[in-house]
Amino acid sequence: MTAEATTDGPTAEDARGVVLNDVWEQQVRWWDAAFGVIVALTAAALVLEGTRGVPLLVALGALAAIVVAYLLWGARAARTRERRLAVAYLVVLVIGTGVAVSQAGIATFLMFIAFAQVWMLLESIRQGVIGCVALTVSVTTGIVAAYGFDADVVLDVVPQMFVTLLFAVALGLWFHLAMRRAEEHARLLDELRAAQAELARTNHEAGVVAERERLAREIHDTLAQGFTSVVMQAQAATAALDLGDDAAVRERLHLVEDTARDNLAEARALVAAFAPVALQDASLPQALRRLTERFALETEQVVSFEADGVGALPPATEVVLLRAAQEALTNVRRHARAMTVGVRLAQADGSVTLTVADDGEGFGPDVDDGFGLAGMRDRVRSVGGTLLVESGIGTGTTLRARVPVEDATQGVAG
Numbered sequence: 001m002t003a004e005a006t007t008d009g010p011t012a013e014d015a016r017g018v019v020l021n022d023v024w025e026q027q028v029r030w031w032d033a034a035f036g037v038i039v040a041l042t043a044a045a046l047v048l049e050g051t052r053g054v055p056l057l058v059a060l061g062a063l064a065a066i067v068v069a070y071l072l073w074g075a076r077a078a079r080t081r082e083r084r085l086a087v088a089y090l091v092v093l094v095i096g097t098g099v100a101v102s103q104a105g106i107a108t109f110l111m112f113i114a115f116a117q118v119w120m121l122l123e124s125i126r127q128g129v130i131g132c133v134a135l136t137v138s139v140t141t142g143i144v145a146a147y148g149f150d151a152d153v154v155l156d157v158v159p160q161m162f163v164t165l166l167f168a169v170a171l172g173l174w175f176h177l178a179m180r181r182a183e184e185h186a187r188l189l190d191e192l193r194a195a196q197a198e199l200a201r202t203n204h205e206a207g208v209v210a211e212r213e214r215l216a217r218e219i220h221d222t223l224a225q226g227f228t229s230v231v232m233q234a235q236a237a238t239a240a241l242d243l244g245d246d247a248a249v250r251e252r253l254h255l256v257e258d259t260a261r262d263n264l265a266e267a268r269a270l271v272a273a274f275a276p277v278a279l280q281d282a283s284l285p286q287a288l289r290r291l292t293e294r295f296a297l298e299t300e301q302v303v304s305f306e307a308d309g310v311g312a313l314p315p316a317t318e319v320v321l322l323r324a325a326q327e328a329l330t331n332v333r334r335h336a337r338a339m340t341v342g343v344r345l346a347q348a349d350g351s352v353t354l355t356v357a358d359d360g361e362g363f364g365p366d367v368d369d370g371f372g373l374a375g376m377r378d379r380v381r382s383v384g385g386t387l388l389v390e391s392g393i394g395t396g397t398t399l400r401a402r403v404p405v406e407d408a409t410q411g412v413a414g
Contacts, residue, residue, distance in 0.1 A: 027179075027182070028075075028078045028079055031078060031116070031117070031120060032075065032078075034113055034116075035070060035074075035113050035117070038109065038110065038112055038113040039063055039066065039067060039110070039113075041109060042063060042100070042106070042107055042109045042110050043060060043063055045106045045107075045109060046059050046060065046104050046106060046107065049104060049106045051103065051104045051106075055103040055104060056103070056104075058099065058100075058103045059099075059100045059103040059104050059107055062096040062097070062099040062100040062103075062107075063096070063100060063107075063110075065092055065096050066092060066093055066096040066097070066110075069088070069089045069092035069093065069096075070089060070093075072089075073085040073086070073088045073089040073092075074086070074089035074090075074093070074117070074121070077089055077121055078120065078121060081123070086121035086122060089121065090117070090118060090121060090122070090131060093114055093117065093118075093135075094114070094131075094134050094135050094138045095138060097110045097111065097114050097135065097138060097139060097142070098138030098139055098141055098142040099142065100142070101139050101142030101143055101146070102141075102142035102143070102145040102146050103146070104146075105143065105146065107142075108139060108143075111135070111139060111164070111168075114135055115132060115135060115168040115171065115172065116171075116172075116175065118131035118132055118135060118172070119131075119132075119171075119172040119175045119176055120175070120179075123176070123179075125173065125176055128169075128172050128176065129169055129172075132165060132168045132169055132172060133165065135168075136161050136162075136164065136165040136168070139161065140157055140158060140161045143157050143161075144157060213378075216375070225326055225327075225330045226259050226260070226262060226263035226266065227263065228330065228333070228334070229255075229259045229298055229333075230256050230259050230260060230263070232298065232333070233252045233253075233255045233256045233259065233298060234252070234256055236248075236252045237249045237252035237253055237256070240252060255294075255297060255298055258294075259294075259298075279315075279318055279319065279322060283312075283318075284310065284313055284318040284321060284322060284345065285307035285310050285345055287318075287322055288305060288307070288321075288322065288325055288343060288345060289305050289307075291322075291325060291326065291329065291343075292304075292305040292329075292341075292343050293305075295329050295333070295341070298333075299333055301332075301338060301339060301340065301341055302339060302340040302341070303340070303341045303342075303343070304340070304341070304342045304343070305342075305343045305344070305345075306343075306344050306345070307344075307345045307346070308344070308345070308346040308347070308348075309346060309347045309348060310345050310346065310347045310352065311347060313347075313352060313405060314383075314405065316382075316383055317352065317383055317403050317405060320379045320380055320382070320383050320385070320401070320403060321345070321352070321354045321401060321403065323376070323379055324354055324356075324376050324379065324380060324387070324399075324401045325343060325354060325356060327372045327373070327375070327376050328356035328376075328399045329341070329343075329356065330372065331372065331373070331397075332356070332358045332360065332397075335360070335361075335363075336358045336360025336361060336362075336396070336397060337360050337361050338358035338359050338360030338361075338396065339359055339360075340358065340359050341356070341357070341358045342355070342356070342357045342358075343355070343356050344357075347405070350404055350405065350406070351385075351402050351403060351404045351405060352402070352403055352405050353400060353401070353402045353403075354399075354400070354401045354402075355398065355399070355400050356398070356399045357396065357397070357398040357399075358396050358397055358398075359396040360396050360397060361393065361394065361396075362391040362392050362393050362394055362395050362396050362397050363391050363392075363393065363397070364391075364392070364393050373389070376401070380401050380402075380403065383403050384403065384404050385401060385402055385403035385404065386401075386402050387399070387400070387401050387402075388400045388402075
């Protein structure tokens, strides 16, 4: 099976070129309109001024040559910015303007568009000045030719055309600067759009990653723990069945059923993005009491629970502390081999603290956090809290999750 070659999508450079081309295309349309208007007005002026016979035909022929050259080369050069086409058109424009002026002075009206097109098509300042000089020389020659190359006419026309040249160069420099600013503006606008698109993409990816991490923690803290309990109770039921203890089997199966029902409810709540099922109809102390009572039934360990001065808590804080308690008890079940477990919830001095302590085997300082403990730290940190785990080999483990809360009227909930 062979892999087919694929073409890459548009790059940022391609997108920038599209933006710049769009801006340039809009400007060129205005130049097309201006060119058409100036040529039409010049032709009308030639007729209305009274130019007749051969001079009129020559002047109109020069205008026609300019129009044809613009349609063939000038308009394309304005859009593609191809230098060869631009030079070819400007040669016809310069010569044609000079010829038209030599037949009728009113044809100098063409200079309004001719100087502008020189700057638009050549773009370079140096080449623009050269083009303006060439156009000025052509028009001056045409005017002088119309009067038979009289010396007095030369002395009169040359200073005027020199002033015109200076004005055209100054106007061209302003035009050149305006065009460059327009392109720079388009470039900056494109870079801004690209940056916004990249930021949106990054935020989307970060949101996706965060949501995946959240779902992973939720599944680990709820469904995975529930399934662990189901497996352990099923194993205990199997052992009781081998011993012929029907009452114990029945009790374990009831626990399996209850845990499975809770897991099903947690799964539905997870899909619907609701609060944990245990907190939907109970306060945090009540949910923790139920959690410890079930844990005691499932593990046959001595489990104590107490709540001290705990009032109403923000929903986010309740969720974090409930999940922390669930993860801590799961770790006790899996690793501690403890005989007794104590769970305490206390609120004082602007914070609420959950403490889960066991008398199990403990672990040394070189043990890294697993996924559950790392997720617990992230949860606690997300609400501005801290998580402390103290343990030693043979001395048990104590976990303390402390979360700041605003002081409020506190009513003890048990």
